[in-house]
Amino acid sequence: MTELRFGLTAAMPCSYLPSQQEQLVFLLPEQPLDASLYQQLLQLNFRRSAEQVYTPHCPSCQACQSVRIAPEHFAPSASQRRLLNKASRLGWRYQLDNDTAGDYYPLFADYIRHKHADGSMFPPAPEQLEGMLNCSWLAVRLLKQFYQGELVAVTIVDETTDALSAVYTFYQPAVSQFSPGILAILFLLQAAMQRQKKWLYLGYQIDACQKMAYKAAFLPQQRFIQGQWRSFG
Structure with a gap:
């Protein structure tokens, strides 16, 4: 794997475990990224969110297991x-x-409104799905x-x-x-x-x-x- 540069988000309340603080390590933008590199990052506990890849790096919790x-x-x-x-x-x-x-947004929005009205993705927005x-x-x-x-x-x-x-x-x-x-x-x-x-x-x-x-x-x-x-x- 080529040398990569990563950033660390500020701590914030965890959306899954309210008693915990969440932090993420993410690949800094404007670095070469393709399916082959992402395959290697998947093997190291990373996931994709839009164009970014990230992995949990929480100060006092290791509950997230890929x-x-x-x-x-x-x-x-x-x-x-x-x-x-x-x-x-x-x-x-x-x-x-x-x-x-x-046009999958109507199905997506209906799902979020009915199943996750108490979650971080509510209210739904087209940008989330895109x-x-x-x-x-x-x-x-x-x-x-x-x-x-x-x-x-x-x-x-x-x-x-x-x-x-x-x-x-x-x-x-x-x-x-x-x-x-x-x-x-x-x-x-x-x-x-x-x-x-x-x-x-x-x-x-x-x-x-x-x-x-x-x-x-x-x-x-x-x-x-x-x-x-x-x-x-």
């Missing part, structure tokens, strides 16, 4: 198999493509889920040579009972196998945050803890 799964070794649980079978019976389908120019969809140095894909012929869920996905990385999932609140967030991961694991990817990255897991608990159910998995990847399950 999660990745090797698709060829993943074994769905009984409940995950039941969910996939249910989706298949109902004619649920997905596709992974690069059509990021569609920042995730558009990246000049990386291939951004969309995993789309369809139910009864209608687009009901979208997952923004970064693609590198050896990995898919799930950025954000949003969906119609009316289909929450079908667990589209869990289906998104199961479908991405299938897509990663088809594309012969080594890893699917799921972002950060925080054990004390209930909203993230679902990631721990995908086994076997690896988590980035204290500077190294450790295997679970």
Whole structure:
């Protein structure tokens, strides 16, 4: 990896653990960045936000653990198999493509208003979605889920040579009972196998945050803890 320059944000209240202070290390702007370099940074606990990449560097907390799964070794649980079978019976389908120019904002805004009205992304704004969809140095894909012929869920996905990385999932609140967030991961694991990817990255897991608990159910998995990847399950 070439020599890179990083910055450190000021401490601020953590949006996941209110008792903690959050700080981020980020790659300073105007440095060469491409999919190959980002692939290396993914392996070091970094994530993408719009055109920037960052990693948690909190003064007294190491709760954020990046999660990745090797698709060829993943074994769905009984409940995950039941969910996939249910989706298949109902004619649920997905596709992974690069059509990021569609009008996905109404679905995104509806999701934020209904599911995260108490979160940092409320109120929704078009710029939030545009920042995730558009990246000049990386291939951004969309995993789309369809139910009864209608687009009901979208997952923004970064693609590198050896990995898919799930950025954000949003969906119609009316289909929450079908667990589209869990289906998104199961479908991405299938897509990663088809594309012969080594890893699917799921972002950060925080054990004390209930909203993230679902990631721990995908086994076997690896988590980035204290500077190294450790295997679970």
